[in-house]
Amino acid sequence: MKRLFGFFALIFLIGAIVLMSEKAPAKLAHGSFALAISCMDGRIQELVLKHTHELSGADHVDNITRRGGILRIFSEHNAQLEEDILQDVAVSVQKHQSEHIYVFSHEQCAGYPESEEIHRAGLHRITRILKKRFTDCAVESFWIKRNTDEDWNFLKVDTIGQR
Numbered sequence: 001m002k003r004l005f006g007f008f009a010l011i012f013l014i015g016a017i018v019l020m021s022e023k024a025p026a027k028l029a030h031g032s033f034a035l036a037i038s039c040m041d042g043r044i045q046e047l048v049l050k051h052t053h054e055l056s057g058a059d060h061v062d063n064i065t066r067r068g069g070i071l072r073i074f075s076e077h078n079a080q081l082e083e084d085i086l087q088d089v090a091v092s093v094q095k096h097q098s099e100h101i102y103v104f105s106h107e108q109c110a111g112y113p114e115s116e117e118i119h120r121a122g123l124h125r126i127t128r129i130l131k132k133r134f135t136d137c138a139v140e141s142f143w144i145k146r147n148t149d150e151d152w153n154f155l156k157v158d159t160i161g162q163r
């Protein structure tokens, strides 16, 4: 009886090792991803990447940048451009398995020179559009307030968690 138990314990152990060894290389080769969507403004790029790394804990940050970020595009109601951006997001979510999407908008934006109120309303809307399309992702948005060109405050606007 003891021998039989030992035999099954060994089979279980071998099975567990095989399963783990199959999973391990995929994670090493790939690493985890998160997605940042922001304006192309050079003053905020490094900070956006750093912030996304810290918030998500992901190994890599995919980074979609446009002038005025995603807000300008979605304010112009150009369905083709909107879909193109959503396809960029889809690559990060489906091919890289990004589980966290962060959307940023900033003060003194040359690409989308609107008031803080309009930026915040846009972030609010975009957060919901992304969550509706990418239901398994957590989506967060931030308003980045300028103190100096080297010092920016990240203020959270929305968080919609994972399913």
Ligand SMILES: [Zn+2]
Pocket (backbone or CB within 6 Å): 039, 040, 041, 067, 068, 069, 106, 108, 109, 110, 111, 112
């Ligand atoms: Zn900008």
